[in-house]
Amino acid sequence: MGLNDTDLASSAAPRDVVRRQYLASAAGDLPALRATLAPDVEWTEMAGFPLAGTYRTPEGVTSNVMERLGADWEGWTAHDDTYVVDGEHVVVLARYTARNKATGKDLAVRVAHHFTVRGGLIVRFEQFVDTAKVRDAMA
Template sequence: MTHESPAGVVRRQYLASAAGDLDALRATLAPDVEWKEMAGFPLAGTYRTPEGVTAAVMQQLGKDWDDWTAHDDTYVVDGENVVVLARYTAVNKATGKPIDVRVAHHFVVRGGLIVRFEQFVDTALVRDAMSA
């Protein structure tokens, strides 16, 4: 039996998200996951349970945006903490405006599952793309 590294678990989450595979994404999340979308972000709030996270975040992004993708660029790992420097790209369905915005994500991985996530993003750029 191999033990997947915290960075490996996080990478698997990004790959599942990019593929639109919500079952695979949920499989990376702990049953009591705490997922925080940043204040000012359109989906701001704290979500719990793998089903709650995918319903409130990933499925909602799919309703409002075409091709929403989180591109994971750089990983900084310290034990169970994984910080990923990334960027979001997408096109807003209502306005047709694209985004390409830098983000940072902080994950805590314990026992091979993501137990906590916190998003840091320039929310003004995302909201601008949503405004006509």
């Protein structure tokens, strides 16, 4: 028995909050994505990734990560394949697919994302990805 859209939209369960973030990202709905993030969110893109660093505030995350990915990549999508939930911790085994606008090269790479969710909002995110594959698509 799965959640319907209304249940998913209102659920504060960590898995559901993270799923809403992926759905908003895939739809390009930045206001909905920001609504999943805590005001003091810490969003860390892995060292070696083109956008490496830690970003704070929902607006800081979307302007420094999602908007920049959209500017440099065509069809950037994070496919959330498998969820592992332990209390407030949600690990998602996922894939990125996209085409680099500058090189025309396709990207398909496996990733892991670690989210911490408290009070129905994402307070922390950490990305793990094979950054060499991302850089290869950019060269």
